[in-house]
């Protein structure tokens with residue numbers, strides 16, 4: 001482990017990451033969950049199975065300490081309660097607290113992918129990962145962007161790293177363990193990257209089976225994790241094709257802005273090609289609407305268009321726009337720890353439950 005370079009901002013260096021802390025969390029969850037529902041059960045959204053802490057966007061509820069951000073979701077929250085619809089305009093299912101796991105793996109690999117930059121890929125990778133880890137899942141985040149934003153967002157200085165995911169791809173015989181970093185979030189590890197990775201794109205071209213290099217590199221890690229989330233770079237180049245080849249499913253974050261859908265056709269075409277030629281298992285897990293502000297007609301219209309285009313592929317969970325997210329990047333930690341009670345944290349926890357519910361429903 002190259003631990004020396006890892007200095008999580010505001011985190012707890014030296015925290016024992018892994019089963020001990022996770023189990024503590026799980027057992028606390030287990031105590032508060034009266035019924036053991038299967039993880040895929042989607043109970044109707046009614047008053048009897050009322051909201052638990054942090055489960056839904058509900059700016060009026062007592063747990064809401066972030067009024068500035070709550071305002072961004074207010075109109076929909078009122079409608080949600082009245083009509084029991086979510087921000088996507090569809091009935092909002094109930095996503096139960098996932099059951100604790102007794103053992104871990106094999107991992108489900110998810111690629112966070114959109115060739116457009118600034119849509120929330122990195123933010124979603126960190127925070128979905130941290131929320132899954134809170135629910136007792138063992139999570140590995142893979143920084144697959146030479147800019148290293150995921151590593152920075154977790155308090156790592158990529159410039160100081162000698163060994164990164166690049167070495168794992170290019171050097172046969174290098175153990176993944178030597179590249180792995182523990183994060184301040186118990187149960188969540190990181191394969192960091194830095195600018196070195198940009199060379200891989202060129203060097204891989206002459207390799208045999210160049211598209212499945214990442215898949216081969218991740219194979220020995222599959223048994224140790226429940227989820228591996230790959231933060232893709234903003235392009236549809238060879239690195240992204242590697243991520244799609246390694247993945248079981250893709251999450252596509254879409255910013256609720258005017259040109260959100262532009263380029264998505266090209267992305268779905270790429271996903272389709274990878275499925276046909278390289279990875280028949282690959283599925284579109286979902287479209288994740290990000291930076292949503294229900295106060296603006298514009299944001300609501302864009303979301304309506306996205307739902308029109310992708311229907312049930314759009315996650316019920318929608319991530320609102322809040323300055324809390326840029327703040328977390330500076331702090332070098334996920335929003336689930338930086339502002340644990342914020343609606344932003346609640347949104348990613350709900351996304352984690354939705355992802356788990358979808359996975360179990362398959």
Ligand SMILES: Nc1ncnc2c1ncn2[C@@H]1O[C@H](COP(=O)(O)OP(=O)(O)O)[C@@H](O)[C@H]1O
Pocket residue numbers: 116117118119120121122123124149234290291292319320321322323325326327329
């Ligand atoms: N829901 C959000 N509300 C406000 N700002 C956000 C949100 N999600 C991400 N951001 C900010 O937008 C910028 C781009 O997000 P990022 O996750 O890095 O996108 P990508 O990885 O797709 O380029 C970052 O500064 C991030 O902090």
Ligand SMILES: [Mg+2]
Pocket residue numbers: 121122123145149150231232
């Ligand atoms: Mg990014």
